[in-house]
Amino acid sequence: MSGAFAPAPGRAPLRTVVASQIRMELTLTARRGEAVVLAMGVPLLVLLGAGLTEATNVPGDDRLAFVVPGVLALTVMSTAFTGQAITTGYERSYGVLKRLGASPLTRPGLLFAKTTAVLGLIVLQLITLAAVGLAVGWRPHLGSILPALGVTVLATAAYSGLALLMASRLRPEATTGAATLIYVLMLAAGGIMFAAPDLGTFGWFLLPLAAHAEALRETLSYGGSVPTAIWLSLGTWAVVFVTAAARTFRWE
Amino acid sequence: MTDAVEVRDVVVRYGDTPAVDGVSLTVPRGRVLSLLGHNGAGKTSLLQVCEGFRRADSGTVRVLGLDPMGDHDALMPRLGIMLQSGGVYPWATAGEILRLFASFAATPLDVDMLLDRLGLRKFERTRWRRLSGGEQQRLSLAVALVGRPELVFLDEPTAGMDTEARHTTWRLIEELRADGVTVLLTTHLLDEAERLADDVVIMRSGVVAATGTPAELTKAAGIDLLEVRADPGLVPDGRLAHLKVTEPTPGEYTITGALDAAVIADVLSWFATKNAQVTAVNTHRRTLEDVYLALTAGEKTRVYR
Numbered sequence: 001m002s003g004a005f006a007p008a009p010g011r012a013p014l015r016t017v018v019a020s021q022i023r024m025e026l027t028l029t030a031r032r033g034e035a036v037v038l039a040m041g042v043p044l045l046v047l048l049g050a051g052l053t054e055a056t057n058v059p060g061d062d063r064l065a066f067v068v069p070g071v072l073a074l075t076v077m078s079t080a081f082t083g084q085a086i087t088t089g090y091e092r093s094y095g096v097l098k099r100l101g102a103s104p105l106t107r108p109g110l111l112f113a114k115t116t117a118v119l120g121l122i123v124l125q126l127i128t129l130a131a132v133g134l135a136v137g138w139r140p141h142l143g144s145i146l147p148a149l150g151v152t153v154l155a156t157a158a159y160s161g162l163a164l165l166m167a168s169r170l171r172p173e174a175t176t177g178a179a180t181l182i183y184v185l186m187l188a189a190g191g192i193m194f195a196a197p198d199l200g201t202f203g204w205f206l207l208p209l210a211a212h213a214e215a216l217r218e219t220l221s222y223g224g225s226v227p228t229a230i231w232l233s234l235g236t237w238a239v240v241f242v243t244a245a246a247r248t249f250r251w252e
Numbered sequence: 253m254t255d256a257v258e259v260r261d262v263v264v265r266y267g268d269t270p271a272v273d274g275v276s277l278t279v280p281r282g283r284v285l286s287l288l289g290h291n292g293a294g295k296t297s298l299l300q301v302c303e304g305f306r307r308a309d310s311g312t313v314r315v316l317g318l319d320p321m322g323d324h325d326a327l328m329p330r331l332g333i334m335l336q337s338g339g340v341y342p343w344a345t346a347g348e349i350l351r352l353f354a355s356f357a358a359t360p361l362d363v364d365m366l367l368d369r370l371g372l373r374k375f376e377r378t379r380w381r382r383l384s385g386g387e388q389q390r391l392s393l394a395v396a397l398v399g400r401p402e403l404v405f406l407d408e409p410t411a412g413m414d415t416e417a418r419h420t421t422w423r424l425i426e427e428l429r430a431d432g433v434t435v436l437l438t439t440h441l442l443d444e445a446e447r448l449a450d451d452v453v454i455m456r457s458g459v460v461a462a463t464g465t466p467a468e469l470t471k472a473a474g475i476d477l478l479e480v481r482a483d484p485g486l487v488p489d490g491r492l493a494h495l496k497v498t499e500p501t502p503g504e505y506t507i508t509g510a511l512d513a514a515v516i517a518d519v520l521s522w523f524a525t526k527n528a529q530v531t532a533v534n535t536h537r538r539t540l541e542d543v544y545l546a547l548t549a550g551e552k553t554r555v556y557r
Binding site for chain 2: 004005024028095098
């Protein structure tokens with residue numbers, strides 16, 4: 001056995017390192033399958049409840065055109081923000097992040113792997129929910145799908161940044177509480193089940209969920225374009241919180 | 253070639269309380285250095301600075317010639333780090349965890365070999381949170397070694413292990429050393445330090461209390477002890493003035509000082525001149541434990557000389 005431990009240090013190609021980490025993130029996500037289903041449960045209920053019944057007042061006469069894009073936006077927030085904040089908070093308290101920090105995985109590598117895994121999960125969830133929407137009668141304009149994807153990527157980045165920022169700053173229990181509270185507040189005030197409070201352009205900057213939902217409505221439901229104020233709002237959110245997360249992210 | 257670890261005048265404070273208060277030490281390449289001390293002596297805090305998890309409040313640390321914080325990305329692939337506890341996804345299996353860290357390395361060790369060597373094969377499909385403390389420790393050790401590091405930091409490597417696992421781990425660490433890996437480990441186990449370490453640094457309350465090889469620490473002049481059983485009440489005279497003679501119980505004499513063969517012969521002939529009936533003679537070599545206890549517990553224990 002002599003020589004079995006002879007040093008031969010070195011980092012695998014960064015692509016391999018990050019790919020392994022993405023695989024691990026996805027494996028663990030799949031293992032928490034019930035959490036993923038649950039994360040889709042609320043949006044699904046909202047879609048069917050508010051979309052098909054008169055339970056709430058929605059603007060306009062096409063209920064699904066209003067509700068389905070809102071539900072898609074809600075799902076993005078649920079996974080990229082609430083889910084990720086809670087998971088990362090606990091990973092920190094378990095010392096997982098510290099352990100990864102003591103490995104050849106770099107900080108940008110970890111953040112990239114986390115974001116990619118979250119994006120993959122979001123794509124799956126959005127396809128499922130959109131399919132349910134189509135099945136019950138939503139008729140989207142596929143010609144406007146590119147700007148819709150654009151705002152979705154911005155929203156994902158903003159939510160991820162805020163999630164990682166909170167997980168860096170707060171204890172895991174506090175992160176879980178705050179992330180859930182923000183989710184509920186956004187669900188109530190974000191213009192998903194009923195119209196958002198009309199705060200004008202300011203509202204887009206205050207409520208990214210409302211901005212994202214409105215952008216998806218304008219594009220997917222009505223075949224229009226994304227209002228400039230919404231591009232600016234989601235762009236600002238993304239830049240501010242991704243930068244803040246990258247600055248404050250700690251291994252320990 | 254630079255030393256594997258160079259620590260100079262490092263201070264680590266938690267608030268106003270210094271956990272490490274001006275420690276310097278060097279780990280030469282290919283050697284095993286054991287940081288020995290009670291819980292709270294500052295061992296883990298010092299290790300955290302070496303691993304780049306904490307910045308020293310003052311002083312400098314170079315690890316493989318690099319700055320552990322500034323050169324984090326360049327340094328990590330060359331190190332194997334075993335944390336004191338936790339650090340693993342609770343829902344991942346032992347096999348998945350080890351393979352994840354193996355995949356981070358350019359030329360990792362064979363995962364199956366490591367699982368077998370550390371007795372983890374039957375836990376390959378067991379999730380981390382279902383492993384016992386000792387099994388988690390063994391997996392943490394495997395994670396530290398899988399990347400074929402040139403320097404490993406082991407924080408209390410055998411804590412929570414049963415006797416068999418402890419001996420397996422010791423053999424593994426001896427094999428690491430034989431293969432040219434540098435090891436810096438912390439422990440509060442004296443037999444662990446005595447068996448594994450080329451060099452021992454004893455820490456007490458954040459400072460270095462003693463440094464040396466186990467042999468140096470135990471054989472310094474005047475540390476031997478001679479016990480003689482003879483008639484009670486003999487009063488030592490000038491001939492034994494250079495030694496310390498006590499009679500803790502009547503008829504049981506303990507003599508400490510620079511005891512070589514000539515001195516021992518002299519002591520015994522002194523008893524002979526007193527016409528004493530000598531019924532037993534014992535010599536004791538001081539163990540690392542004696543040194544450690546003397547250094548860490550102050551005057552409460554026997555301090556020779």
